[in-house]
Amino acid sequence: MRPRLARSAFREFSGISTRWMDNDVYGHVNNVVYYAYFDTVVNSYLIAQGALDIAQGAVIGLVVESGCRYDAPVAFPDRITAGLRVTRVGNSSVRYEIGLFRNDEPDASAAGHFVHVYVDRHTRRPVPLPGPLRAAVEALAEPAAPPDGQISG
Numbered sequence: 001m002r003p004r005l006a007r008s009a010f011r012e013f014s015g016i017s018t019r020w021m022d023n024d025v026y027g028h029v030n031n032v033v034y035y036a037y038f039d040t041v042v043n044s045y046l047i048a049q050g051a052l053d054i055a056q057g058a059v060i061g062l063v064v065e066s067g068c069r070y071d072a073p074v075a076f077p078d079r080i081t082a083g084l085r086v087t088r089v090g091n092s093s094v095r096y097e098i099g100l101f102r103n104d105e106p107d108a109s110a111a112g113h114f115v116h117v118y119v120d121r122h123t124r125r126p127v128p129l130p131g132p133l134r135a136a137v138e139a140l141a142e143p144a145a146p147p148d149g150q151i152s153g
């Protein structure tokens with residue numbers, strides 16, 4: 001079993017309020033709701049950075065891969081803090097990773113990821129990341145590891 005992710009693994013944080021309707025008959029947040037949380041966290045960040053215009057932007061992100069690991073339950077009325085980081089920036093794609101932290105717990109209750117491919121809104125063909133979008137996602141990227149034997153300064 002992999003260890004749960006710690007808050008220190010993430011670069012950006014935002015709060016999410018659980019809602020009564022998020023709970024399922026088993027008394028915890030239903031698994032599909034986690035994906036809505038992930039989408040909300042990423043898109044809220046991009047909009048706040050001025051990197052995404054959901055109504056009229058020429059470039060939109062399409063999810064081509066997603067996944068989630070559930071490590072501990074979350075239920076209404078828990079408070080969630082979502083951690084966000086980027087682990088890969090390509091020419092037209094980005095891999096986002098999200099950790100959901102219940103209340104004040106130090107380890108993630110769930111860890112998810114998804115990959116956006118950015119495409120022209122009308123043709124749906126991949127396009128290079130526009131400058132503001134690239135800057136926003138690179139700000140969340142993990143720094144490159146120094147070559148073996150070298151110390152970063």
